[in-house]
Amino acid sequence: MQRQPFETLLNDLPYALVGLDAAGTLNLLNRQAEATMGYGSREVAGRPLNLLFPAATEPPVAEDVRVHCKDGTEFLAETEAYEFPAAPAGLFLLKLNKIRPVEPAQPLASIAGLPQPDRNLFYANALLQAHLATSPDAIVVADRDSRMLAWNQQFVALWSIPPEVMARGDGRAAVAAVLDQLCDPEGFVAEVNRLYEHLDESEHGTEVQLRDGRILERYSRGVQDDRGIYWGRAWYYRDVTARREAEEALRESEARFRAVFERAALGIAVVGHDHRPRMANPALERMLGRDQATLRRMPFEEFTYPEDVAKDRALAEEVLAGKRDSYRINKRFLTPEGGVVWGRVSVSLMPATETEGPPPLLALVEDVAEIHALETGLALMAEVFRSANAVMVTTVDGTIQRVNEAFTRITGFTAEEVLGHTNALLRPEGYDPALYRDIQASLDGAGTWEGEILGRRKDGSLQPQWVTITAIHDEGGRVVRYVFVFSDLTMRKMLAGERKRRGSAIEELGRLLAHQLNQPLAAVSGYAGGALLQLDQGGASPELLHDALERIQEQAKRASDVVKDLRHYFRGESPEPSPTNLNSLLHSVFALLPVSSEAHPYHLALDLGPDLPLVLADSIKLQECLLNLVINAVEAGPGPGLEEVEVTVSTTLQDGSVEVAVHDRGPGISPGLREQIFQPLFTTKSGGTGIGLPICQSILEEQNGHLWLEANDPGPGVTFRLRLPALPA
The missing domain is CATH 3.30.450.20 (PAS domain)
Structure with a gap:
């Protein structure tokens, strides 16, 4: 059995046990013995037997054995050998029974009966023992x-x-x-x-x-x-080790303070509760134009600029009253000649001592006349850096030295990621070097440039930016820095594109409205005409008229739903998704397309899967998305060697989802542009807005769907695929 489990078993026993090795040396104590004697088991291991049993030369087994405790007290115990089956070989266990004091306390009655000299001796001894113990x-x-x-x-x-x-x-x-x-x-x-x-x-x-x-x-x-x-x-x-160390540390601290006090470039003063400096170092004397003897006679209010006195006094009183630990202010000091010196003052309470009474104030004064002038000059720059526009400061060679928080929000780069790098980090791949040569020429001539450029964000996306660049000159007229201030035009361009898209969408919706309303209105007219004809011929039964009216009511509701969806669209609201048949929706999309195109002829084909389940969708938005995908395929033009555009739209059931594939045999999209095709404002069409596909992707994601692009293999052309979860049958 291992030692640790064996000692654990001993600790669980309800009596005190002492372990001895074969040589009679102490080996261990169980938890009961530790509590009884005050020693730890590790303290006694390897120690001689008489540490615990002063009168013993061999393991004591007797009725009255004197046992010595760690605190110097002793007790009597009956000891016996204890057999423990799990004990390691060579270990002798001694069990302590009937633990009792060495001598019973003498009753007070017996003390009272002692002769006076003996009683005095007893009390003197008791007093001595109490003194020794405490x-x-x-x-x-x-x-x-x-x-x-x-x-x-x-x-x-x-x-x-x-x-x-x-x-x-x-x-x-x-x-x-x-x-x-x-x-x-x-x-x-x-x-x-x-x-x-x-x-x-x-x-x-x-x-x-x-x-x-x-x-x-x-x-x-x-x-x-x-x-x-x-x-x-x-x-x-x-x-007294700790006290001597503290005294030595105090002496060293005082020596260091004296050295700092005398040699510091900062002004230092120890100020009493009466507001008078008790000590002033040479730097403060030079700064204020007064020696220490003069300063000690003057409350600090007398050499403080009048407008700064109230604030400085109030803060000092708060520190002295314990309401604050310290304070720091910029204040003006008066020189004997009436001049003004700006200083940055840091004031705190000195540590209290037992002999000097209430602790004084420690004031550190920095001459900040030049710094104050610089801070005033930089205040305007600080306001600029707090603006909503991105601000970037570079050296002449373009190394970035400073950026503001708006820079990180607009570009995605943190300050740590750009500082020390050149601003080429923000240029897109394949940028036009001629543009930047023109910008530099403008800066060299007029010292400023303003215009729109395309920047690169941290994630690699392109971002239209309106940029103003200003050259900063030194006293000699040399350009030392450039300050860039720029804003993100993405949202502005998206809004402009959205307005353009909505204008085009109104025309498309006009055709859609005419188509969708014409069908229920024609049905209403047909059912009403049939019912009137039956009435004129006298053969109209109540059942026939009831059936006609129900059909008229059904078509009227259909027309009402079309108008309701249209109202939602113009308000920017999303109607409740409803079960939608994608095959029927595609028929309505094809009905909105013109018969021919002025740019080039095209051929459209539908390959619709039979008995497809319904999907839960906003039919108006989904129709807009499908129409945009088909129009994009048509406007892409024919593929190499083809005279007309060929577009096939198919539907299938794939893994519990209904999939729509818009397949064209056009010129396709180069691999380098496929990752950017869904980015806002990216377009490959002249006059395109670059927001159609991002909107389509957003519509699909709103409805738990997915839109992606695949290159045709074999080519030419590409296929846009979208999927929506199918509803249970």
């Missing part, structure tokens, strides 16, 4: 023969004297036990012996240095009996 000092009392008569646990712990040495009470042995801890053992022994020879002499704060770096202070005095005869000495030790 004092923070390490204390030992020894007679003139170096016999230790009393000590506290702090003394044993401070010096780490073995219990067996303390048990013998031999002071000389105790001194010998600590000599290897001392930096000057010979001097220590000599002084102890000298003090024993002069018991009437008191010792105050002798420093004792230990090799482990600790520093002790020792106090001692002779002990007298009632007759005034000295019979021994009481020794008091306290560990």
Whole structure:
């Protein structure tokens, strides 16, 4: 069995167990024994037997065994060997039973019956024990023969004297036990012996240095009996290492502060609660034109510009009152000649000390006259950088030095990604070098350029931008920087394209409205005419008239739905999606197309799958999307070697979705442009808006559908495919 599980089993037992190895050395304690004796199991491992059993030379098995605890107390216990089947070989376990005090406490009644001298002795001893137990000092009392008569646990712990040495009470042995801890053992022994020879002499704060770096202070005095005869000495030790380290750190800190105070380029002042500087360094003297003696007589209000006094005083009072930790302001100081010096003042409360009363203020003053002038000049530039337009500052060679937040929003690049790079990072692939040569020529001549260019965003997309570039000159007239201010024209162009598209859509909707309303109106006219004819001939039965009226009502509702969808369209509203037959919708799309094209002849074909399920869609938007795809295919023109445009629209059921494929045999789209075909404002047609396909893609995504492009294999031409989830049958 492994050691860890075995110790876990011992810890679960309800009695104290001590483990010894074959040589009689302490090996372990279980949790009950640790709680009883104060030692940890690892503390005793490998230690001699008499650490716990002072009077034992071999494992004690008896009724009254004296047991020594870590805190110096002792108790009696009955011990017996304990057999544990899981114990490792060579391990002897000792079980402690009937634990009890060494001596029962003497009842108060028996104390009261003692003679007065004995009673006084009892109380004196009790007082001594209480003092030993509660004092923070390490204390030992020894007679003139170096016999230790009393000590506290702090003394044993401070010096780490073995219990067996303390048990013998031999002071000389105790001194010998600590000599290897001392930096000057010979001097220590000599002084102890000298003090024993002069018991009437008191010792105050002798420093004792230990090799482990600790520093002790020792106090001692002779002990007298009632007759005034000295019979021994009481020794008091306290560990002052932390205090000495703090004192040394304080001395070093004060030295550093003094060096900084005297040599700092910043003005430094220590200001009291009366607002007068207690100290002022040379830098502040030079800045204010007054020496330290003069400044110490003046409240800071007297050398502060009048308009800045109230704010500075109020903030200082808040710091002194504990309402704030510090403050920083720019303020104006007055020189003896009446001049004004701008300073940036940082004020905080100095650490409190025990001797100096309320802590003063520490003021750091920076001469910011030049900085203030520069900040005033840059205020306008800061306003520009906070604008909604992108701002970029470059060197003459185009290296980007600074950008604002709007730059990141418009281009997608963060400041960290562009700083140190040239502005060529923002140019699209295949840009026209002549355009940038013209821009540079304008900057060289007029110092500014303004116009529209095509920029590149971080994601690679193209972006129309309106750009203003201004050259910045130094005092010698040389161009040192360029400032670019630009805005994104994408939305503006999309809105213009949308207006153009909607204008064209009105014409298409006129044809669509005429077509969709003509059918129900013709049906209404037919049913009404048939019913009137039957009435004129006298053969109209109630059933026949009822059937005709129901059909008229049905066609009227159909016409009403067309008008309702049209109203939704012009309001920009989306009507509730409804079950839609894509085959029927494609027939209505083909009915809207002109019979021929002025540009080139075309041939349209429908290849519709039979018995296709319905889809849930906004039929008006979907019809607009399908019409746009077919018109795009027609306007693409015929393919190589063909005289007319050939477009085939097919429908199929694919993986639980209805798919529409618009297949053309036109010139196709080059591979480099296929990834951009769905980007806003991208177009391959002269006069195109570049928003038709992005709108189609958006319509499909709104209705849980998908639109994509495939190159025909074999060519020529391309196929646009869209899918919509099929409704359950």
